[in-house]
Amino acid sequence: xxxxxxxxxxxNVAEGNPLTVxxxxxxxxxxxxFWYVQYPNRGLQFLLKYITGDNLVKGSYGFEAEFNKSQxxxxxxxxxxxxxxxxxxxCAVRDGSSGYSTLTFxxxxxxxxxx
Amino acid sequence: GAGVSQSPxxxxxxxxxxxxxxxxxxxxxxxxxxxxxxxxxxxxxxIYFQGNSAPDKSGLPxxxxxxxxxxxxxSTLTIQxxxxxxxxxxxxxxxxxxxxxxxxxxxxxxxxxxx
Numbered sequence: 001x002x003x004x005x006x007x008x009x010x011x012n013v014a015e016g017n018p019l020t021v022x023x024x025x026x027x028x029x030x031x032x033x034f035w036y037v038q039y040p041n042r043g044l045q046f047l048l049k050y051i052t053g054d055n056l057v058k059g060s061y062g063f064e065a066e067f068n069k070s071q072x073x074x075x076x077x078x079x080x081x082x083x084x085x086x087x088x089x090x091c092a093v094r095d096g097s098s099g100y101s102t103l104t105f106x107x108x109x110x111x112x113x114x115x
Numbered sequence: 116g117a118g119v120s121q122s123p124x125x126x127x128x129x130x131x132x133x134x135x136x137x138x139x140x141x142x143x144x145x146x147x148x149x150x151x152x153x154x155x156x157x158x159x160x161x162i163y164f165q166g167n168s169a170p171d172k173s174g175l176p177x178x179x180x181x182x183x184x185x186x187x188x189x190s191t192l193t194i195q196x197x198x199x200x201x202x203x204x205x206x207x208x209x210x211x212x213x214x215x216x217x218x219x220x221x222x223x224x225x226x227x228x229x230x
Contacts, residue, residue, distance in 0.1 A: 034218050043206060043221035100214050107157035
């Protein structure tokens with residue numbers, strides 16, 4: 001079984017400040033980890049992924065995430081938040097050891113960036 | 116096509132009626148997935164099609180839900196005798212590799228409202 005926890009329903013940050021959106025996961029095999037963003041009335045857009053390699057992954061729109069195996073975490077970060085970053089963010093995991101497993105998503109974290 | 120296309124974008128139906136939702140994946144994507152997103156909740160996996168293999172139906176919530184896919188093209192999700200708890204956004208996604216090794220591409224979703 002695989003699961004994802006996003007402990008914060010909402011994160012508030014002022015524009016220009018760094019932001020972190022937390023994610024922890026549980027998977028029996030190799031974790032493949034993803035972050036997606038959803039703007040109002042839109043589908044999910046891919047931000048970044050971790051499959052293997054460097055623990056720090058860089059993605060779209062200046063976002064990055066750090067894979068921490070010992071803490072089973074994959075927190076999303078950005079050095080300087082923009083008002084336009086305000087959206088719903090989803091973390092997802094799949095078991096990379098299984099060729100046919102699907103993505104399991106967290107409940108999502110609403111990011112609100114104030115001017 | 117260039118992206119995953121879903122229709123209709125919005126559907127309002129009366130309780131007890133049947134509805135059919137359509138998804139047109141990216142050309143060449145062998146895998147297709149349906150998820151449900153209820154208001155304020157995360158994404159709930161419904162069903163996964165991989166090529167000509169038997170679909171993974173483990174996420175379908177009841178026998179009122181069914182889905183079909185013709186080869187590696189269009190998929191339809193059918194909900195019979197709709198109930199108010201079926202109100203949600205239904206998201207379709209596709210991927211080139213089985214299970215979405217490098218992530219999924221999502222459509223914009225169908226917002227279903229059962230009145």
